[in-house]
Amino acid sequence: MGFHYSVMLPETIALLDLKKDGVYVDLTLGRGGTSSAILSHIPFGHLYSFDLDEEAIEESQERLAKVGNNFTIIHSNFRDFVPRLQEIGVHEVDGITADLGVSSPQFDEAERGFSYREDAPLDMRMNQESPVSADSIVNGYSYEQLRDIFERYGEDPYAKAIAAAIVKQRETSPIHTTGELVALIKRVKPARELKKKGHPAKQIFQALRIEVNQEMDNLRIMLDSFDSILKPGGRIAILTFQSLEDRMVKDKFRSLTVVEGSREGPDLLPSELPEAPYVALTRKPITASEEELAENHRSKSAKLRAIQKK
Numbered sequence: 001m002g003f004h005y006s007v008m009l010p011e012t013i014a015l016l017d018l019k020k021d022g023v024y025v026d027l028t029l030g031r032g033g034t035s036s037a038i039l040s041h042i043p044f045g046h047l048y049s050f051d052l053d054e055e056a057i058e059e060s061q062e063r064l065a066k067v068g069n070n071f072t073i074i075h076s077n078f079r080d081f082v083p084r085l086q087e088i089g090v091h092e093v094d095g096i097t098a099d100l101g102v103s104s105p106q107f108d109e110a111e112r113g114f115s116y117r118e119d120a121p122l123d124m125r126m127n128q129e130s131p132v133s134a135d136s137i138v139n140g141y142s143y144e145q146l147r148d149i150f151e152r153y154g155e156d157p158y159a160k161a162i163a164a165a166i167v168k169q170r171e172t173s174p175i176h177t178t179g180e181l182v183a184l185i186k187r188v189k190p191a192r193e194l195k196k197k198g199h200p201a202k203q204i205f206q207a208l209r210i211e212v213n214q215e216m217d218n219l220r221i222m223l224d225s226f227d228s229i230l231k232p233g234g235r236i237a238i239l240t241f242q243s244l245e246d247r248m249v250k251d252k253f254r255s256l257t258v259v260e261g262s263r264e265g266p267d268l269l270p271s272e273l274p275e276a277p278y279v280a281l282t283r284k285p286i287t288a289s290e291e292e293l294a295e296n297h298r299s300k301s302a303k304l305r306a307i308q309k310k
């Protein structure tokens, strides 16, 4: 069973302020670290855990069963979590959490194609049933589409040159492996870039992973829907690992906790001003402690934000 270090777990649990008989949702089950911690705090409640990765579900079922039987695992994209819960009669929950991105076992299994350090088929699908893989994007997207995702999701300064090199190479030989793509990126980037810290393919791989799994759309749809199922007093805590995701969470949480422009309202009394529906539980995002950073490198880019419904 692959090991996954649950990032900022005590901080997440504290922010959720779990009630013994509460109903909670873990949108990203992964290897079940967060879910088993939640379960151990809610002996009379219920936990609904989502993941779209079949392997993650198989491996976590047993781990959770050791803690309690008051849980339900749902194999679904979290963008649909509200209708999925409603279908089974759940219309209100006390708390929601998400720990976004890829789990360590997904990265470590070379054949899943997430890692630029291994040579494997260009896959990167979190949901093994999805028809779109990194291969179909690299060999099927136009130059403009490739450049666009490399710029937007990878923020790679060589986006144009890499997109052009892919389109040229695939005319004669399609690119089917992570190794071939890494070799191409290394050929395109100048020597001084290759000497920099960090792997030269990191940003392009991140961009492809986001596109393959539609990570931005999933997050946006989830952020637009959770309010309809969260009880008054309920909390949501989200962990992100890259700046685009964090910005999306930050903006959404801000829009729910701050009423913009209320001072300019036409002659309203303070009691008549519209009130924000949520309160911020983290003014600034929480980042990992020194202790955690020493134990787990991946915690470095993590940001945790939470809000509470009034």
Ligand SMILES: C[S@@+](CC[C@H](N)C(=O)[O-])C[C@H]1O[C@@H](n2cnc3c(N)ncnc32)[C@H](O)[C@@H]1O
Pocket: 004, 005, 006, 007, 027, 028, 029, 030, 031, 032, 033, 034, 035, 050, 051, 052, 053, 056, 076, 077, 078, 079, 099, 100, 101, 102, 103, 104, 126, 218
């Ligand atoms: C970082 S891991 C979660 C780790 C977990 N907190 C733990 O302690 O083991 C993220 C998980 O979310 C899943 N995931 C990512 N995007 C998803 C989505 N849109 N819907 C459902 N699951 C998703 C991935 O398959 C992965 O297993």
